[in-house]
Amino acid sequence: MDLEMASRRYRRFAEFEARGSSSCYESWAWGIASDPQLLSLIDRLPEQKRQPNLVFAAARFLGVGEVLFPEFKDWVVRHWDALAQVVMTRTTQTNEVGRAAAFLPVLAQLTGPLALIEVGASAGLCLYPDLFSYRYDDRAVLHPVGGTSGVTLRCVTTGEPPIPIRLPEVVWRAGVDLNPLDVNDADQMRWLECLVWPGQPQRLQRLRAAVAVARSRPVSVVSGDLNATVAELVAAAPDGATVVVFHSAVLAYLSVDERIRFEQTVRALPCHWLSNEGCGVIESVAEQLPVPAGDTPGRFVVALDGTPLGYAGAHGQSLEWIGHRAMCAPHQAWISD
Ligand SMILES: C[S@@+](CC[C@H](N)C(=O)[O-])C[C@H]1O[C@@H](n2cnc3c(N)ncnc32)[C@H](O)[C@@H]1O
Numbered sequence: 001m002d003l004e005m006a007s008r009r010y011r012r013f014a015e016f017e018a019r020g021s022s023s024c025y026e027s028w029a030w031g032i033a034s035d036p037q038l039l040s041l042i043d044r045l046p047e048q049k050r051q052p053n054l055v056f057a058a059a060r061f062l063g064v065g066e067v068l069f070p071e072f073k074d075w076v077v078r079h080w081d082a083l084a085q086v087v088m089t090r091t092t093q094t095n096e097v098g099r100a101a102a103f104l105p106v107l108a109q110l111t112g113p114l115a116l117i118e119v120g121a122s123a124g125l126c127l128y129p130d131l132f133s134y135r136y137d138d139r140a141v142l143h144p145v146g147g148t149s150g151v152t153l154r155c156v157t158t159g160e161p162p163i164p165i166r167l168p169e170v171v172w173r174a175g176v177d178l179n180p181l182d183v184n185d186a187d188q189m190r191w192l193e194c195l196v197w198p199g200q201p202q203r204l205q206r207l208r209a210a211v212a213v214a215r216s217r218p219v220s221v222v223s224g225d226l227n228a229t230v231a232e233l234v235a236a237a238p239d240g241a242t243v244v245v246f247h248s249a250v251l252a253y254l255s256v257d258e259r260i261r262f263e264q265t266v267r268a269l270p271c272h273w274l275s276n277e278g279c280g281v282i283e284s285v286a287e288q289l290p291v292p293a294g295d296t297p298g299r300f301v302v303a304l305d306g307t308p309l310g311y312a313g314a315h316g317q318s319l320e321w322i323g324h325r326a327m328c329a330p331h332q333a334w335i336s337d
Helices: 005-019 023-033 037-041 053-059 071-080 080-089 095-107 186-195 201-216 226-236 258-266
Strands: 114-119 133-136 152-158 170-177 220-223 242-248 271-277 300-303 307-313 318-321
Touching: 005 023, 005 037, 005 053, 005 071, 023 037, 023 053, 037 071, 053 071, 053 080, 053 186, 071 080, 095 133, 095 152, 095 201, 095 242, 095 271, 095 300, 095 318, 114 226, 152 258, 170 226, 186 201, 226 242, 226 258, 258 271
Parallel strands: 114 170, 114 242, 133 152, 152 318, 170 220, 242 271
Antiparallel strands: 271 300, 300 307, 307 318
């Protein structure tokens, strides 16, 4: 048993991830970090199942409200078996469409029309960047050609990313996930909703609106491992389209060897490779990053064909453009998503 390690993990989550984003999760995480009873329950779970985000989402899925820590603790102790069962059968598959705001400036610079392939797509909600509205800083809102979809992504920028004046044309989209979520399955969508942190009503609203978009324009997200399927998906894309294989918050779930294999595979395919991952997740990208003064865990890097172009907030809420300049040193990639 290593309660100290579990305690550190929850403390780190409280301090670097939840603080400023969800006061409820912050207080639960601080509470657990110094509670030997809950730490030893959590320690019974397999290592990869002890993530705060997973444990908290499972508790909310089973009905715990946004209560103070003592009540939360009492609830967890009483419902531990049911909670552990949800933790063991579900995974953190947060599908955050806000990340499309970090991708858009890059996608819009590519010669269209585009064929998009998302690996690690969850429910596939990020496959519709051409159907969302965007507001960068205080610029005018950028709307899709066919009218608004109810999803407006807001993004604060620095370093002058090339904000497009129109959205790219997407003629084909496909995805793969180890466990694709079905936008028409109410139980699975409720799980996705529980992965949105308490105190973030805008994220919840935009998730629901994005689910409605996906229901109206179904895409195929196949079940499988990204390394095993990416070549097949690229081969299936239509002639005449620029193929873009993209991913966000995915490669941290792979071993280092699997990440390298993916990079080698995708670099050899006739496509662009667009990534948005934690700073240290893709070694070849991380090597090009200088160490910025304010580097903090939880930042993502947007890279095209392995070249870092900008730092993104974990949910696409910010984009710090660095163009072709290189950026930050690798740091521990925490999976909390
Ligand atoms: C945190 S979610 C991110 C979903 C989406 N990319 C987004 O940004 O909203 C990570 C997803 O990657 C999937 N995943 C993890 N490892 C994978 C693999 N080896 N092959 C395919 N999908 C994988 C998980 O099932 C999960 O749905």
